[in-house]
Amino acid sequence: MVFEMTQVWHPLVLSLKTLGCVAILLVCLGIPLAFVLSKEDMKYKWFFEALVMFPLIFPPIAIGFLLLLLLGKYGWIGSCFNALGIGFIFEFKGLVLAGFIAALPLMVKPLQSAIELFPKSIKEASYTGGKSRFYTFVFIILPCIKKSVIAALLIALARALGEVGITLMLGGNIVGKTDTISLAIYNAVFDGEYDLALFLCSILMVIS
Template structure:
């Protein structure tokens, strides 16, 4: 049905890229979604539209935008070049692409989770003298955790399957930037169906197990 996989680099790179991207969207998404869930300010609708835009744009468009930003002629790319740093066509570019396209999923899930938390619990903690940081980690975060976990799973899965934006900014360099989706596409293009089928099965089984574990964990937590 499928052949033996001789190059495991795309698998390891995809897992590493997805893991780092998930950590990044969590660190950035939690405080931002908490702020947006509880605060109103001028321009909020514009900011939210910009945050969620990568979720609806074609990945190639997102990739082109990143290329214009971090490329050698881009604003950020020129600044990095002066420091001797190059991101385009490195595996860090794949991390950046995965982070950008998966961020809206984390943001939307976390924002909905924070909105579901009863503010009375937080107000009661404030009256007892608890600080905002303590309230967040002992009350808000545990109560919102099921929704945040859903965001983590969705973000990881989206980062693991990212193709279009990654191809634009990281390219397909075997042994350097070739992730599973890229390896599958170019294996099919080269007529190597055995490799493509093996990688498809690996990523499908792994993604299924991650989602299955998350669902079982959430189910046990509700009992």
């Protein structure tokens, strides 16, 4: 083979690590977010829904650029984190954030509709039995829609795995540091290393 195995292993391990972190974030933040958004009488519901859906509609490169401005060393949010010694740009954290933002709408939307479509009377039976909305969600609704949760998580992770635009902007595509597998393919093609690109593609196919 004309390429070194580290050129394969590094992006692969990096991608899997990123996916692992994104998955944890999606479960810890995505599910509660879907629960909050499914509340019928929530104020400014349309605004928060639009905010979550934004990365799905807006071009990833543009989102990446906006995030770069926001999270950069002198950016609006970035400067605060910078003061705490936390940087996102061109770091592993940036990759995770990029994957998470790209994947979030695909996790939250299907879950939100699964929660909203859950039979009202079953929820009310739990309320009249003295259980709170949150308790009902955790012990009744979530176990009943677990298939939807898993499906949404898989679709969202697939999106995170294929994410290029935001990752490129936030991660910087630094070879050996922030080149995820999708970016490694892009780099390989760019450098004319078609064998490497094909090999990475076949790995992605196996993962998918």
